[in-house]
Amino acid sequence: MKLVWFRNDLRLADNPALRHACADDEPVAALFIVSPTQWRQHKMAPIRQRFMLAQVDVLGHELAALGIPLHLLRVETFAEVPAVLADLCCELGVTRLYANQAIEIDEQRRDHAVTAALAEQEVSCHWLNGCCVLPPGRVLTGSGEMFKVFTPFSRAWLKALDEEGFVIHRAPAPRGEPLPWQPLAERAWVDEALGELTADPRWPVGEVEARRRLNDFLEQAVLDYGETRDFPAIAGTSVLSPYLAAGIISPRQCVAALQQRLGYRPQSNSQPGFVWLNELVWREFYRHLLVLIPTLSMNRPFKPETAALPWSWDPDAFAAWCEGRTGYPIVDAAMRCLNATGWMHNRLRMIVASFLTKDLHIHWRLGEDYFMSQLIDGDLAANNGGWQWAAGTGADAAPYFRVFNPTTQGQRFDPQGEFSRTWVTELADIPPAYVHQPHDWLRLKGRQDYPAPMVDHAVARVRSIEMFRSLEK
Numbered sequence: 001m002k003l004v005w006f007r008n009d010l011r012l013a014d015n016p017a018l019r020h021a022c023a024d025d026e027p028v029a030a031l032f033i034v035s036p037t038q039w040r041q042h043k044m045a046p047i048r049q050r051f052m053l054a055q056v057d058v059l060g061h062e063l064a065a066l067g068i069p070l071h072l073l074r075v076e077t078f079a080e081v082p083a084v085l086a087d088l089c090c091e092l093g094v095t096r097l098y099a100n101q102a103i104e105i106d107e108q109r110r111d112h113a114v115t116a117a118l119a120e121q122e123v124s125c126h127w128l129n130g131c132c133v134l135p136p137g138r139v140l141t142g143s144g145e146m147f148k149v150f151t152p153f154s155r156a157w158l159k160a161l162d163e164e165g166f167v168i169h170r171a172p173a174p175r176g177e178p179l180p181w182q183p184l185a186e187r188a189w190v191d192e193a194l195g196e197l198t199a200d201p202r203w204p205v206g207e208v209e210a211r212r213r214l215n216d217f218l219e220q221a222v223l224d225y226g227e228t229r230d231f232p233a234i235a236g237t238s239v240l241s242p243y244l245a246a247g248i249i250s251p252r253q254c255v256a257a258l259q260q261r262l263g264y265r266p267q268s269n270s271q272p273g274f275v276w277l278n279e280l281v282w283r284e285f286y287r288h289l290l291v292l293i294p295t296l297s298m299n300r301p302f303k304p305e306t307a308a309l310p311w312s313w314d315p316d317a318f319a320a321w322c323e324g325r326t327g328y329p330i331v332d333a334a335m336r337c338l339n340a341t342g343w344m345h346n347r348l349r350m351i352v353a354s355f356l357t358k359d360l361h362i363h364w365r366l367g368e369d370y371f372m373s374q375l376i377d378g379d380l381a382a383n384n385g386g387w388q389w390a391a392g393t394g395a396d397a398a399p400y401f402r403v404f405n406p407t408t409q410g411q412r413f414d415p416q417g418e419f420s421r422t423w424v425t426e427l428a429d430i431p432p433a434y435v436h437q438p439h440d441w442l443r444l445k446g447r448q449d450y451p452a453p454m455v456d457h458a459v460a461r462v463r464s465i466e467m468f469r470s471l472e473k
Protein backbone atom coordinates (compact mmCIF):
# COMPACT_ATOMS: atom_id res chain seq x y z
CA MET A 1 0.00 0.00 0.00
CA LYS A 2 1.18 3.55 -0.79
CA LEU A 3 0.12 6.60 1.16
CA VAL A 4 -0.14 10.17 -0.20
CA TRP A 5 0.01 12.83 2.49
CA PHE A 6 -1.73 16.04 1.37
CA ARG A 7 -0.66 19.32 2.98
CA ASN A 8 -0.57 22.64 1.02
CA ASP A 9 -1.23 20.83 -2.26
CA LEU A 10 -4.95 20.14 -2.06
CA ARG A 11 -5.47 19.12 -5.67
CA LEU A 12 -5.69 16.08 -7.93
CA ALA A 13 -4.21 17.65 -11.07
CA ASP A 14 -0.50 18.36 -11.40
CA ASN A 15 0.24 16.90 -7.99
CA PRO A 16 3.66 15.16 -8.15
CA ALA A 17 3.16 13.19 -4.91
CA LEU A 18 -0.19 11.81 -6.03
CA ARG A 19 1.10 11.14 -9.53
CA HIS A 20 4.11 9.16 -8.30
CA ALA A 21 1.99 7.16 -5.89
CA CYS A 22 -0.44 6.29 -8.67
CA ALA A 23 2.28 5.28 -11.14
CA ASP A 24 1.48 1.54 -10.85
CA ASP A 25 -1.38 -0.72 -9.74
CA GLU A 26 -0.49 -0.94 -6.07
CA PRO A 27 -3.34 0.27 -3.81
CA VAL A 28 -3.15 3.94 -2.78
CA ALA A 29 -4.62 5.67 0.26
CA ALA A 30 -4.49 9.39 1.10
CA LEU A 31 -4.14 11.37 4.29
CA PHE A 32 -4.73 14.88 5.63
CA ILE A 33 -3.72 15.86 9.16
CA VAL A 34 -5.68 18.48 11.06
CA SER A 35 -3.52 20.18 13.72
CA PRO A 36 -5.53 22.99 15.35
CA THR A 37 -3.08 23.99 18.10
CA GLN A 38 -0.16 24.10 15.66
CA TRP A 39 -2.21 26.15 13.23
CA ARG A 40 -3.06 28.59 16.02
CA GLN A 41 0.63 28.77 17.00
CA HIS A 42 1.42 29.60 13.37
CA LYS A 43 -1.27 32.35 13.56
CA MET A 44 -3.19 30.71 10.71
CA ALA A 45 -6.28 32.82 10.03
CA PRO A 46 -9.62 31.12 10.83
CA ILE A 47 -10.83 32.06 7.32
CA ARG A 48 -7.82 30.21 5.85
CA GLN A 49 -8.44 27.15 8.05
CA ARG A 50 -12.07 27.02 6.90
CA PHE A 51 -11.05 27.50 3.26
CA MET A 52 -8.53 24.65 3.52
CA LEU A 53 -10.97 22.32 5.24
CA ALA A 54 -13.70 23.09 2.73
CA GLN A 55 -11.21 22.08 0.03
CA VAL A 56 -10.24 18.93 1.96
CA ASP A 57 -13.92 18.01 1.90
CA VAL A 58 -14.07 18.39 -1.88
CA LEU A 59 -10.79 16.52 -2.28
CA GLY A 60 -11.97 13.66 -0.04
CA HIS A 61 -15.09 13.34 -2.14
CA GLU A 62 -13.15 13.38 -5.43
CA LEU A 63 -10.54 10.90 -4.19
CA ALA A 64 -13.30 8.56 -2.98
CA ALA A 65 -14.83 8.70 -6.47
CA LEU A 66 -11.45 7.48 -7.81
CA GLY A 67 -11.38 4.63 -5.30
CA ILE A 68 -8.76 6.32 -3.07
CA PRO A 69 -9.83 6.67 0.58
CA LEU A 70 -8.79 9.92 2.29
CA HIS A 71 -7.97 9.37 5.97
CA LEU A 72 -8.22 12.30 8.35
CA LEU A 73 -6.10 12.38 11.47
CA ARG A 74 -6.20 14.98 14.19
CA VAL A 75 -3.22 15.97 16.32
CA GLU A 76 -2.68 19.08 18.38
CA THR A 77 0.89 19.86 17.28
CA PHE A 78 3.45 18.64 14.74
CA ALA A 79 5.33 16.83 17.52
CA GLU A 80 2.65 14.12 17.49
CA VAL A 81 2.77 13.57 13.73
CA PRO A 82 5.58 10.96 13.46
CA ALA A 83 3.89 8.63 15.96
CA VAL A 84 0.37 8.87 14.51
CA LEU A 85 1.72 8.44 10.99
CA ALA A 86 3.73 5.40 12.05
CA ASP A 87 0.55 3.89 13.58
CA LEU A 88 -1.48 4.58 10.44
CA CYS A 89 1.21 3.05 8.19
CA CYS A 90 1.25 -0.03 10.40
CA GLU A 91 -2.56 -0.32 10.37
CA LEU A 92 -2.84 0.08 6.57
CA GLY A 93 0.30 -1.88 5.67
CA VAL A 94 1.94 1.14 4.01
CA THR A 95 5.44 0.65 2.60
CA ARG A 96 5.89 4.00 0.83
CA LEU A 97 4.84 7.51 1.78
CA TYR A 98 4.58 10.30 -0.84
CA ALA A 99 4.29 14.04 -0.16
CA ASN A 100 5.19 17.33 -1.74
CA GLN A 101 8.05 19.08 0.02
CA ALA A 102 7.18 21.68 2.67
CA ILE A 103 9.42 24.75 2.80
CA GLU A 104 8.87 26.22 6.28
CA ILE A 105 11.27 25.28 9.05
CA ASP A 106 8.75 23.71 11.49
CA GLU A 107 7.23 21.71 8.65
CA GLN A 108 10.68 20.59 7.45
CA ARG A 109 11.64 19.49 10.96
CA ARG A 110 8.36 17.58 11.22
CA ASP A 111 9.06 15.89 7.88
CA HIS A 112 12.59 14.91 8.94
CA ALA A 113 11.17 13.38 12.11
CA VAL A 114 8.60 11.51 10.01
CA THR A 115 11.32 10.14 7.70
CA ALA A 116 13.27 8.88 10.72
CA ALA A 117 10.23 7.37 12.48
CA LEU A 118 8.98 5.59 9.36
CA ALA A 119 12.45 4.29 8.47
CA GLU A 120 12.26 2.22 11.65
CA GLN A 121 9.21 0.50 10.15
CA GLU A 122 10.91 0.18 6.76
CA VAL A 123 8.51 2.67 5.20
CA SER A 124 10.33 4.86 2.66
CA CYS A 125 9.43 8.55 2.29
CA HIS A 126 9.41 10.32 -1.08
CA TRP A 127 9.41 14.14 -0.95
CA LEU A 128 8.65 15.85 -4.27
CA ASN A 129 8.48 19.40 -5.55
CA GLY A 130 4.86 20.46 -5.86
CA CYS A 131 4.86 23.99 -4.47
CA CYS A 132 7.25 25.74 -6.86
CA VAL A 133 7.71 25.70 -10.62
CA LEU A 134 11.42 25.00 -10.12
CA PRO A 135 12.55 23.30 -6.91
CA PRO A 136 14.34 25.41 -4.28
CA GLY A 137 18.09 25.04 -4.86
CA ARG A 138 17.74 24.75 -8.65
CA VAL A 139 18.32 28.46 -9.35
CA LEU A 140 21.66 29.53 -7.88
CA THR A 141 24.43 32.02 -8.64
CA GLY A 142 27.59 30.92 -10.45
CA SER A 143 29.19 30.29 -7.06
CA GLY A 144 26.34 28.04 -5.99
CA GLU A 145 24.59 30.49 -3.66
CA MET A 146 21.05 31.77 -3.45
CA PHE A 147 20.50 35.08 -5.25
CA LYS A 148 20.09 38.00 -2.85
CA VAL A 149 18.55 40.26 -5.50
CA PHE A 150 15.42 39.56 -7.50
CA THR A 151 16.25 40.63 -11.09
CA PRO A 152 19.23 38.29 -11.63
CA PHE A 153 17.22 35.52 -9.92
CA SER A 154 14.37 36.14 -12.33
CA ARG A 155 16.73 35.98 -15.34
CA ALA A 156 18.37 32.77 -14.12
CA TRP A 157 14.94 31.29 -13.29
CA LEU A 158 13.67 31.91 -16.84
CA LYS A 159 16.82 30.39 -18.29
CA ALA A 160 16.57 27.32 -16.06
CA LEU A 161 12.93 26.88 -17.03
CA ASP A 162 13.86 27.02 -20.71
CA GLU A 163 16.53 24.37 -20.15
CA GLU A 164 14.38 22.09 -18.01
CA GLY A 165 10.87 22.65 -19.31
CA PHE A 166 8.04 21.00 -17.44
CA VAL A 167 4.96 18.88 -17.98
CA ILE A 168 1.56 19.25 -16.37
CA HIS A 169 0.08 16.02 -15.11
CA ARG A 170 -3.57 15.18 -15.22
CA ALA A 171 -5.50 13.90 -12.22
CA PRO A 172 -5.08 10.12 -11.80
CA ALA A 173 -7.54 7.72 -13.43
CA PRO A 174 -10.00 5.76 -11.21
CA ARG A 175 -8.24 2.97 -9.31
CA GLY A 176 -11.22 0.99 -8.15
CA GLU A 177 -14.87 1.16 -7.24
CA PRO A 178 -16.06 4.54 -5.90
CA LEU A 179 -15.94 4.73 -2.11
CA PRO A 180 -18.26 6.52 0.32
CA TRP A 181 -17.14 9.88 1.78
CA GLN A 182 -18.43 11.25 5.06
CA PRO A 183 -18.50 15.09 4.81
CA LEU A 184 -16.40 16.95 7.37
CA ALA A 185 -19.44 18.77 8.74
CA GLU A 186 -20.74 15.40 10.00
CA ARG A 187 -17.55 14.68 11.93
CA ALA A 188 -18.02 16.03 15.43
CA TRP A 189 -14.31 16.18 16.25
CA VAL A 190 -13.48 18.49 13.35
CA ASP A 191 -16.12 20.99 14.44
CA GLU A 192 -15.09 20.74 18.04
CA ALA A 193 -11.45 21.50 17.19
CA LEU A 194 -12.01 24.28 14.70
CA GLY A 195 -15.39 25.81 15.43
CA GLU A 196 -18.03 26.55 12.85
CA LEU A 197 -16.93 25.03 9.53
CA THR A 198 -19.11 27.05 7.20
CA ALA A 199 -17.03 28.10 4.21
CA ASP A 200 -17.15 31.74 3.09
CA PRO A 201 -19.37 32.10 -0.02
CA ARG A 202 -16.96 34.76 -1.32
CA TRP A 203 -14.27 32.12 -1.59
CA PRO A 204 -15.69 29.02 -3.29
CA VAL A 205 -13.32 26.06 -3.25
CA GLY A 206 -12.52 23.43 -5.89
CA GLU A 207 -10.00 22.95 -8.67
CA VAL A 208 -12.67 23.81 -11.22
CA GLU A 209 -13.23 27.17 -9.53
CA ALA A 210 -9.47 27.89 -9.40
CA ARG A 211 -9.07 27.08 -13.10
CA ARG A 212 -12.13 29.17 -13.94
CA ARG A 213 -10.56 32.17 -12.17
CA LEU A 214 -7.28 31.60 -13.96
CA ASN A 215 -8.94 31.34 -17.38
CA ASP A 216 -11.12 34.42 -16.76
CA PHE A 217 -8.01 36.40 -15.83
CA LEU A 218 -6.09 35.16 -18.85
CA GLU A 219 -8.85 36.12 -21.24
CA GLN A 220 -8.06 39.87 -21.10
CA ALA A 221 -6.92 41.14 -17.68
CA VAL A 222 -3.46 39.59 -18.05
CA LEU A 223 -2.82 41.78 -21.10
CA ASP A 224 -3.75 44.94 -19.19
CA TYR A 225 -2.06 43.80 -15.98
CA GLY A 226 0.99 46.09 -16.34
CA GLU A 227 -1.31 49.14 -16.39
CA THR A 228 -4.06 48.08 -14.00
CA ARG A 229 -2.42 45.94 -11.33
CA ASP A 230 -1.76 48.83 -8.94
CA PHE A 231 -5.33 50.13 -8.72
CA PRO A 232 -7.37 48.43 -5.99
CA ALA A 233 -10.69 49.71 -7.35
CA ILE A 234 -10.04 47.80 -10.61
CA ALA A 235 -10.25 44.00 -10.82
CA GLY A 236 -6.82 43.97 -12.47
CA THR A 237 -5.14 41.04 -10.71
CA SER A 238 -5.97 37.33 -10.73
CA VAL A 239 -6.97 36.95 -7.02
CA LEU A 240 -5.57 33.45 -7.26
CA SER A 241 -3.44 33.79 -4.12
CA PRO A 242 -5.78 31.81 -1.79
CA TYR A 243 -5.85 28.98 -4.34
CA LEU A 244 -2.06 28.98 -4.81
CA ALA A 245 -1.47 29.12 -1.04
CA ALA A 246 -3.70 26.08 -0.41
CA GLY A 247 -2.36 24.34 -3.51
CA ILE A 248 -5.78 24.10 -5.16
CA ILE A 249 -3.96 25.17 -8.31
CA SER A 250 -0.24 24.73 -8.95
CA PRO A 251 2.16 27.48 -10.08
CA ARG A 252 3.06 25.26 -13.02
CA GLN A 253 -0.57 25.18 -14.11
CA CYS A 254 -0.52 28.99 -14.03
CA VAL A 255 2.64 29.24 -16.14
CA ALA A 256 1.41 26.61 -18.60
CA ALA A 257 -1.98 28.30 -19.01
CA LEU A 258 -0.29 31.68 -19.56
CA GLN A 259 1.96 30.15 -22.19
CA GLN A 260 -0.96 28.47 -23.89
CA ARG A 261 -2.99 31.69 -23.89
CA LEU A 262 -0.16 33.75 -25.41
CA GLY A 263 1.37 31.13 -27.65
CA TYR A 264 4.82 31.83 -26.13
CA ARG A 265 6.50 32.12 -22.75
CA PRO A 266 7.23 35.83 -22.15
CA GLN A 267 10.93 36.51 -21.61
CA SER A 268 11.15 40.26 -21.12
CA ASN A 269 9.22 43.31 -19.98
CA SER A 270 8.38 44.30 -23.54
CA GLN A 271 6.23 41.18 -24.04
CA PRO A 272 2.59 41.08 -22.91
CA GLY A 273 2.13 38.72 -19.99
CA PHE A 274 5.65 39.15 -18.67
CA VAL A 275 4.71 41.36 -15.72
CA TRP A 276 2.32 38.72 -14.41
CA LEU A 277 4.80 35.88 -14.97
CA ASN A 278 7.33 37.94 -13.04
CA GLU A 279 4.96 38.06 -10.04
CA LEU A 280 4.91 34.26 -10.06
CA VAL A 281 8.71 34.45 -10.11
CA TRP A 282 8.61 36.72 -7.01
CA ARG A 283 6.63 33.95 -5.38
CA GLU A 284 9.38 31.50 -6.31
CA PHE A 285 12.11 33.90 -5.14
CA TYR A 286 10.65 34.14 -1.65
CA ARG A 287 10.06 30.39 -1.43
CA HIS A 288 13.60 29.56 -2.53
CA LEU A 289 14.94 32.11 -0.03
CA LEU A 290 12.93 30.56 2.80
CA VAL A 291 14.39 27.13 2.15
CA LEU A 292 17.97 28.28 1.63
CA ILE A 293 17.99 30.80 4.50
CA PRO A 294 16.17 29.00 7.33
CA THR A 295 16.58 31.92 9.78
CA LEU A 296 13.85 33.71 7.81
CA SER A 297 11.36 31.25 9.33
CA MET A 298 12.67 32.19 12.78
CA ASN A 299 11.65 35.85 12.98
CA ARG A 300 15.11 37.08 11.96
CA PRO A 301 15.71 39.85 9.42
CA PHE A 302 17.40 38.94 6.15
CA LYS A 303 19.90 41.78 6.76
CA PRO A 304 21.31 40.84 10.18
CA GLU A 305 22.45 44.40 10.99
CA THR A 306 18.81 45.59 10.94
CA ALA A 307 18.08 43.47 14.04
CA ALA A 308 19.49 46.42 16.01
CA LEU A 309 16.84 48.88 14.77
CA PRO A 310 14.94 50.42 17.72
CA TRP A 311 11.47 49.34 16.58
CA SER A 312 8.41 50.42 18.56
CA TRP A 313 5.95 47.90 20.06
CA ASP A 314 3.33 50.55 21.00
CA PRO A 315 0.09 48.56 21.53
CA ASP A 316 -2.28 51.53 21.07
CA ALA A 317 -0.73 52.66 17.80
CA PHE A 318 -0.66 49.04 16.62
CA ALA A 319 -4.37 48.59 17.48
CA ALA A 320 -5.25 51.78 15.55
CA TRP A 321 -3.44 50.38 12.49
CA CYS A 322 -5.08 46.92 12.80
CA GLU A 323 -8.55 48.42 13.14
CA GLY A 324 -8.16 51.01 10.37
CA ARG A 325 -8.23 54.12 12.60
CA THR A 326 -5.00 55.85 11.52
CA GLY A 327 -6.65 58.91 9.91
CA TYR A 328 -5.09 58.05 6.54
CA PRO A 329 -8.02 56.89 4.34
CA ILE A 330 -6.10 54.53 2.03
CA VAL A 331 -4.48 52.78 5.02
CA ASP A 332 -7.74 52.54 6.94
CA ALA A 333 -9.71 51.32 3.92
CA ALA A 334 -7.11 48.63 3.24
CA MET A 335 -7.09 47.37 6.83
CA ARG A 336 -10.88 47.36 7.09
CA CYS A 337 -11.06 45.46 3.79
CA LEU A 338 -8.59 42.88 5.12
CA ASN A 339 -10.52 42.48 8.38
CA ALA A 340 -13.83 42.02 6.52
CA THR A 341 -12.76 39.83 3.57
CA GLY A 342 -9.48 38.10 4.48
CA TRP A 343 -7.77 39.51 1.38
CA MET A 344 -5.90 42.67 0.40
CA HIS A 345 -4.64 44.02 -2.92
CA ASN A 346 -0.84 43.98 -3.36
CA ARG A 347 -0.47 47.78 -3.69
CA LEU A 348 -2.37 48.17 -0.42
CA ARG A 349 -0.23 45.53 1.32
CA MET A 350 2.80 47.63 0.40
CA ILE A 351 1.17 50.87 1.59
CA VAL A 352 -0.03 49.57 4.97
CA ALA A 353 3.23 47.70 5.64
CA SER A 354 5.21 50.84 4.88
CA PHE A 355 2.90 52.86 7.13
CA LEU A 356 3.29 50.48 10.07
CA THR A 357 7.05 50.22 9.82
CA LYS A 358 8.10 53.63 8.52
CA ASP A 359 5.40 55.97 9.82
CA LEU A 360 4.64 54.25 13.12
CA HIS A 361 8.11 52.60 13.37
CA ILE A 362 6.45 49.46 14.70
CA HIS A 363 8.30 46.15 14.32
CA TRP A 364 7.50 44.39 11.04
CA ARG A 365 7.03 41.14 12.95
CA LEU A 366 3.81 42.49 14.51
CA GLY A 367 2.49 43.37 11.06
CA GLU A 368 3.57 40.03 9.64
CA ASP A 369 1.75 38.17 12.42
CA TYR A 370 -1.36 40.29 12.08
CA PHE A 371 -1.52 39.67 8.33
CA MET A 372 -1.11 35.94 8.93
CA SER A 373 -3.94 35.98 11.46
CA GLN A 374 -6.33 37.59 8.93
CA LEU A 375 -5.29 36.54 5.41
CA ILE A 376 -7.02 33.75 3.51
CA ASP A 377 -3.82 33.47 1.43
CA GLY A 378 -1.42 33.67 4.41
CA ASP A 379 1.87 32.19 3.23
CA LEU A 380 5.03 32.42 5.33
CA ALA A 381 7.41 32.92 2.39
CA ALA A 382 5.44 35.65 0.57
CA ASN A 383 4.28 37.34 3.76
CA ASN A 384 7.70 37.43 5.38
CA GLY A 385 9.23 38.50 2.07
CA GLY A 386 6.66 41.29 1.63
CA TRP A 387 7.03 42.57 5.18
CA GLN A 388 10.80 42.55 5.13
CA TRP A 389 10.75 44.23 1.73
CA ALA A 390 8.54 47.04 3.08
CA ALA A 391 10.47 47.40 6.34
CA GLY A 392 13.81 47.64 4.53
CA THR A 393 15.25 44.60 6.30
CA GLY A 394 14.81 42.02 3.54
CA ALA A 395 16.33 40.65 0.35
CA ASP A 396 16.19 43.27 -2.39
CA ALA A 397 14.19 45.43 0.04
CA ALA A 398 12.89 48.92 -0.55
CA PRO A 399 15.80 51.28 0.21
CA TYR A 400 15.48 52.82 3.69
CA PHE A 401 15.11 56.35 2.32
CA ARG A 402 12.16 55.35 0.16
CA VAL A 403 9.16 55.90 2.40
CA PHE A 404 5.68 55.69 0.86
CA ASN A 405 3.63 58.81 1.42
CA PRO A 406 0.15 57.43 2.28
CA THR A 407 -1.61 60.53 0.99
CA THR A 408 0.05 60.63 -2.43
CA GLN A 409 -0.17 56.84 -2.74
CA GLY A 410 -3.92 57.17 -2.20
CA GLN A 411 -4.20 60.02 -4.71
CA ARG A 412 -2.21 58.10 -7.28
CA PHE A 413 -3.66 54.61 -6.97
CA ASP A 414 -7.22 55.41 -5.84
CA PRO A 415 -7.66 58.75 -7.63
CA GLN A 416 -11.46 58.88 -7.39
CA GLY A 417 -11.37 57.45 -3.88
CA GLU A 418 -13.70 54.65 -4.96
CA PHE A 419 -11.89 52.01 -2.94
CA SER A 420 -11.28 54.22 0.10
CA ARG A 421 -14.88 55.47 0.27
CA THR A 422 -16.24 51.93 0.05
CA TRP A 423 -14.40 50.79 3.17
CA VAL A 424 -14.17 54.02 5.17
CA THR A 425 -17.91 54.58 5.30
CA GLU A 426 -17.47 57.85 7.25
CA LEU A 427 -16.13 59.25 3.97
CA ALA A 428 -18.77 57.71 1.68
CA ASP A 429 -20.20 61.11 0.71
CA ILE A 430 -16.97 63.11 0.46
CA PRO A 431 -16.17 64.72 -2.94
CA PRO A 432 -13.38 62.74 -4.72
CA ALA A 433 -10.96 65.69 -4.55
CA TYR A 434 -10.89 65.53 -0.74
CA VAL A 435 -10.87 61.78 -0.10
CA HIS A 436 -7.19 61.43 0.70
CA GLN A 437 -6.98 64.70 2.68
CA PRO A 438 -10.45 64.74 4.21
CA HIS A 439 -9.85 66.63 7.44
CA ASP A 440 -10.38 70.22 6.24
CA TRP A 441 -13.60 69.21 4.49
CA LEU A 442 -14.81 67.31 7.55
CA ARG A 443 -14.00 70.28 9.80
CA LEU A 444 -15.95 72.64 7.51
CA LYS A 445 -18.92 70.30 7.71
CA GLY A 446 -18.55 70.13 11.50
CA ARG A 447 -17.98 66.40 11.39
CA GLN A 448 -15.81 64.51 13.84
CA ASP A 449 -16.62 60.94 12.88
CA TYR A 450 -13.28 60.15 11.19
CA PRO A 451 -10.02 60.21 13.22
CA ALA A 452 -7.34 62.87 12.75
CA PRO A 453 -4.04 61.59 11.25
CA MET A 454 -2.27 59.75 14.05
CA VAL A 455 1.16 60.92 12.86
CA ASP A 456 2.53 63.71 10.73
CA HIS A 457 3.96 61.79 7.75
CA ALA A 458 6.73 64.32 7.04
CA VAL A 459 8.04 64.05 10.61
CA ALA A 460 7.65 60.25 10.75
CA ARG A 461 9.53 59.88 7.47
CA VAL A 462 12.54 61.80 8.75
CA ARG A 463 12.58 59.70 11.94
CA SER A 464 12.49 56.52 9.91
CA ILE A 465 15.44 57.58 7.78
CA GLU A 466 17.37 58.58 10.93
CA MET A 467 16.60 55.20 12.50
CA PHE A 468 18.26 53.43 9.57
CA ARG A 469 21.13 55.92 9.34
CA SER A 470 21.95 55.30 13.00
CA LEU A 471 22.86 51.73 11.97
CA GLU A 472 25.70 53.05 9.85
CA LYS A 473 27.36 54.86 12.78
Ligand SMILES: Cc1cc2nc3c(=O)[nH]c(=O)nc-3n(C[C@H](O)[C@H](O)[C@H](O)COP(=O)(O)OP(=O)(O)OC[C@H]3O[C@@H](n4cnc5c(N)ncnc54)[C@H](O)[C@@H]3O)c2cc1C
Pocket residue numbers: 229237238239240241242244245279280282283284286344345346347349350353371375377378379380382383384385386387390
Ligand atom coordinates in the same frame (compact mmCIF):
# COMPACT_ATOMS: atom_id res chain seq x y z
C1 LIG B 1 3.45 43.01 3.20
C2 LIG B 1 3.04 41.96 2.18
C3 LIG B 1 2.54 40.74 2.62
C4 LIG B 1 2.16 39.75 1.70
N1 LIG B 1 1.66 38.55 2.16
C5 LIG B 1 1.32 37.59 1.27
C6 LIG B 1 0.82 36.33 1.72
O1 LIG B 1 0.72 36.06 2.92
N2 LIG B 1 0.46 35.42 0.78
C7 LIG B 1 0.58 35.67 -0.57
O2 LIG B 1 0.24 34.79 -1.37
N3 LIG B 1 1.08 36.83 -1.01
C8 LIG B 1 1.45 37.80 -0.15
N4 LIG B 1 1.94 38.99 -0.61
C9 LIG B 1 2.18 39.14 -2.07
C10 LIG B 1 1.02 39.75 -2.87
O3 LIG B 1 0.52 40.90 -2.24
C11 LIG B 1 -0.13 38.77 -3.09
O4 LIG B 1 0.37 37.55 -3.55
C12 LIG B 1 -1.11 39.31 -4.14
O5 LIG B 1 -1.66 40.53 -3.69
C13 LIG B 1 -2.20 38.30 -4.40
O6 LIG B 1 -3.10 38.81 -5.31
P1 LIG B 1 -3.35 38.09 -6.70
O7 LIG B 1 -3.58 36.64 -6.47
O8 LIG B 1 -4.43 38.85 -7.39
O9 LIG B 1 -1.96 38.31 -7.41
P2 LIG B 1 -1.53 38.46 -8.94
O10 LIG B 1 -1.07 39.86 -9.09
O11 LIG B 1 -2.53 37.95 -9.87
O12 LIG B 1 -0.21 37.53 -8.99
C14 LIG B 1 -0.31 36.12 -9.23
C15 LIG B 1 0.30 35.34 -8.08
O13 LIG B 1 1.68 35.63 -7.96
C16 LIG B 1 2.05 35.59 -6.59
N5 LIG B 1 2.53 36.92 -6.20
C17 LIG B 1 2.12 38.11 -6.69
N6 LIG B 1 2.82 39.11 -6.13
C18 LIG B 1 3.68 38.54 -5.26
C19 LIG B 1 4.66 39.07 -4.38
N7 LIG B 1 4.94 40.37 -4.30
N8 LIG B 1 5.33 38.19 -3.61
C20 LIG B 1 5.11 36.87 -3.69
N9 LIG B 1 4.19 36.32 -4.50
C21 LIG B 1 3.49 37.15 -5.28
C22 LIG B 1 0.82 35.23 -5.79
O14 LIG B 1 0.81 33.84 -5.56
C23 LIG B 1 -0.30 35.66 -6.72
O15 LIG B 1 -1.50 34.96 -6.51
C24 LIG B 1 2.32 40.00 0.30
C25 LIG B 1 2.84 41.23 -0.12
C26 LIG B 1 3.19 42.20 0.80
C27 LIG B 1 3.74 43.51 0.31
